[in-house]
Amino acid sequence: MTGNIRNFFAAAALLLVAVGLDAHNPVRIDTTTTRLVIPRPALEPVKSFITSPSDPIDTLDTANEFIKVILYGDNTWQYYKTPGFQQVAGVYDEYWDTSAVNPYMSIPRDSLPSQWTIWLVDSLDQYRCPYQTKVHHRGKFGPRRGRRHQGVDLPLKTGDPVYATFTGKVRMSKYLGAYGNVIVLRHDNGLETFYAHLSKRHVEVGDWVNAGDVIGLGGSTGRSTGPHLHFETRYKGYAFDPQWLIDFENGILRHRLFVLKQKYFSIYSNYEQDFEDEMKNHEEDQKEDAEEAAKRYYTIKSGDTLGRIAINNNTTVSELCRLNGITRTTTLRIGRRIRVR
Numbered sequence: 001m002t003g004n005i006r007n008f009f010a011a012a013a014l015l016l017v018a019v020g021l022d023a024h025n026p027v028r029i030d031t032t033t034t035r036l037v038i039p040r041p042a043l044e045p046v047k048s049f050i051t052s053p054s055d056p057i058d059t060l061d062t063a064n065e066f067i068k069v070i071l072y073g074d075n076t077w078q079y080y081k082t083p084g085f086q087q088v089a090g091v092y093d094e095y096w097d098t099s100a101v102n103p104y105m106s107i108p109r110d111s112l113p114s115q116w117t118i119w120l121v122d123s124l125d126q127y128r129c130p131y132q133t134k135v136h137h138r139g140k141f142g143p144r145r146g147r148r149h150q151g152v153d154l155p156l157k158t159g160d161p162v163y164a165t166f167t168g169k170v171r172m173s174k175y176l177g178a179y180g181n182v183i184v185l186r187h188d189n190g191l192e193t194f195y196a197h198l199s200k201r202h203v204e205v206g207d208w209v210n211a212g213d214v215i216g217l218g219g220s221t222g223r224s225t226g227p228h229l230h231f232e233t234r235y236k237g238y239a240f241d242p243q244w245l246i247d248f249e250n251g252i253l254r255h256r257l258f259v260l261k262q263k264y265f266s267i268y269s270n271y272e273q274d275f276e277d278e279m280k281n282h283e284e285d286q287k288e289d290a291e292e293a294a295k296r297y298y299t300i301k302s303g304d305t306l307g308r309i310a311i312n313n314n315t316t317v318s319e320l321c322r323l324n325g326i327t328r329t330t331t332l333r334i335g336r337r338i339r340v341r
Contacts (some may be wrong), residue, residue: 013134028281035208054072067082092169096284101172103237104236104237105237109238115261116253117258118191118257118260120191120253120259126166126210127260128212129163130154130163131160131248136155136228138226139152141240141241155228161218162195162216162229164193165185165211166187169186173207174320175221179194179195181198181221181222182259183201195216196231199217199220200216243309244258294341295341299341300337306320313340320339320340321340
């Protein structure tokens with residue numbers, strides 16, 4: 001790569017880091033006219049990350065020493081976060097235990113907020129479905145045969161690759177009772193993902209992995225009636241239905257920014273059962289927001305009367321009284337705000 005072209009790529013990479021564009025949509029660089037074509041940030045759900053089929057041709061520095069840009073031969077690119085970048089996140093220091101399934105036992109559920117938001121992917125982070133298939137009809141999140149089934153079961157064949165869903169660090173990699181061969185990854189946003197019943201584990205405790213890395217092979221170890229991947233998502237040790245995050249059949253991440261609600265931690269909170277109610281609540285919230293936005297108010301001035309205010313705002317005295325809980329004889333105090341719409 002010539003010096004001028006390489007400098008152009010480096011400048012483009014710095015620009016992209018500065019404005020925080022979406023690395024999941026490839027940026028194409030037209031070298032015939034030296035023109036940078038930047039896609040609009042994607043608003044639709046995130047598809048599984050697929051590594052470019054071309055070989056990397058260069059690695060560029062950015063304004064952040066821990067973030068690199070990898071350029072491929074087909075003029076696509078992607079960000080790469082070095083382990084140094086991830087290490088600065090305090091999430092990898094607190095409650096770090098390489099043998100306990102739940103190191104957060106001291107955190108009571110009622111101490112957590114009723115809901116909070118979590119970034120799943122941004123301009124630096126990638127995503128890949130751990131294994132794309134339809135969730136087994138008997139392997140959904142919820143009570144099962146008197147036990148808590150805290151994840152979903154994804155049918156596969158022994159030896160099929162299992163992918164890291166998000167970038168993170170291996171907190172656990174071992175053979176553990178009913179889980180069989182299990183890998184637990186902790187991610188920058190505090191989420192943990194579990195991958196169980198593996199036939200092979202390709203990573204060890206302390207390894208840094210990127211989304212899309214093959215971390216193990218599917219199998220049927222532990223308490224298992226046949227080859228499948230048992231996949232869990234947890235926050236502060238509390239499991240919730242992974243289908244709130246991922247459409248496994250289509251391999252799509254449902255959200256970039258996810259609103260996690262404490263009620264999802266209930267073993268009876270199942271995505272397929274609760275989604276319709278969530279949508280109704282969302283529609284009601286939107287209706288209330290629209291009604292609130294449509295409201296108009298007027299501040300009473302000297303000499304105002306209900307009749308004058310009604311005429312100036314194309315309404316009636318009766319409507320003003322109804323909206324404000326007053327009567328026609330109510331004294332109008334200067335400076336009071338009354339609703340006119």
